[in-house]
């Protein structure tokens with residue numbers, strides 16, 4: 394089968410690799426649509442060594458094989474969204490799995506070597522498969538995972554109905570956080586967007602304002618009389634967006650940091666103390682109040698409240714993955730979410 398493997402810095406090549414073998418512990422899913430995530434772009438720019446197996450964790454597909462021991466509700470041919478990075482590779486037995494916090498599964502310290510969804514098929518534990526309603530398109534199905542990240546962020550940060558929100562960053566995670574916040578009943582949502590096409594899309598998706606970072610503090614503080622209840626930082630990388638988050642939150646407000654900071658950063662820690670902020674660091678998804686974030690995300694899309702498909706700006710056949718990554722990495726192309734179709 395075809396798979397897209399990174400072989401060097403900003404270098405992705407198509408390979409013919411073996412189909413996943415039939416196993417008594419894993420399901421095989423035939424990929425229908427997969428999406429390129431911002432977190433796929435960090436290694437795209439930073440990984441020089443050839444990777445062992447393909448990435449790809451935003452995916453909708455069709456179940457082609459289930460273990461003979463499987464007794465759950467899924468059947469062959471079901472269309473599913475797949476949690477490929479937490480539940481799909483979790484042991485199911487450790488204390489974290491037992492409490493629904495699959496990201497922290499002890500088995501993830503040495504994860505299985507299975508490749509991801511930048512291929513025609515892949516294998517995962519069946520617990521990570523979530524059946525899609527017929528009303529969802531494959532494209533919407535591939536957006537369940539990034540929406541679940543945003544849903545988890547809002548739930549973990551205890552976002553309140555009607556509360557004011559600011560989102561720093563208007564890439565695909567920032568904009569999908571806007572969609573999630575609006576769908577989950579937030580009050581006015583202000584977006585800090587670097588690029589004009591991102592700001593325009595944020596306004597179309599119902600943002601109360603969309604401003605460049607340099608104007609964010611004055612504009613958002615004026616609009617909210619001193620700051621918002623909840624700030625999402627979705628950019629990562631450098632200290633300035635964290636420092637801005639402290640300034641956009643109201644006194645005793647909350648900052649949820651979703652962006653990834655691979656290197657140490659020197660942040661201002663006097664501001665959050667003086668303002669007595671809550672800070673939290675939601676990651677991936679899991680079970681909160683008995684419901685998995687994927688299930689919440691699927692319901693929000695099915696209800697029509699979360700128009701995630703509006704984020705898809707580019708679609709490529711899987712064989713054009715190298716070009717798809719170039720476009721996803723170059724925001725001057727107007728790319729937000731880039732999808733691959735095998």
Ligand SMILES: [Zn+2]
Nearest residue numbers: 430431432450
């Ligand atoms: Zn992702």
Ligand SMILES: [Zn+2]
Nearest residue numbers: 484487490498
């Ligand atoms: Zn576990």
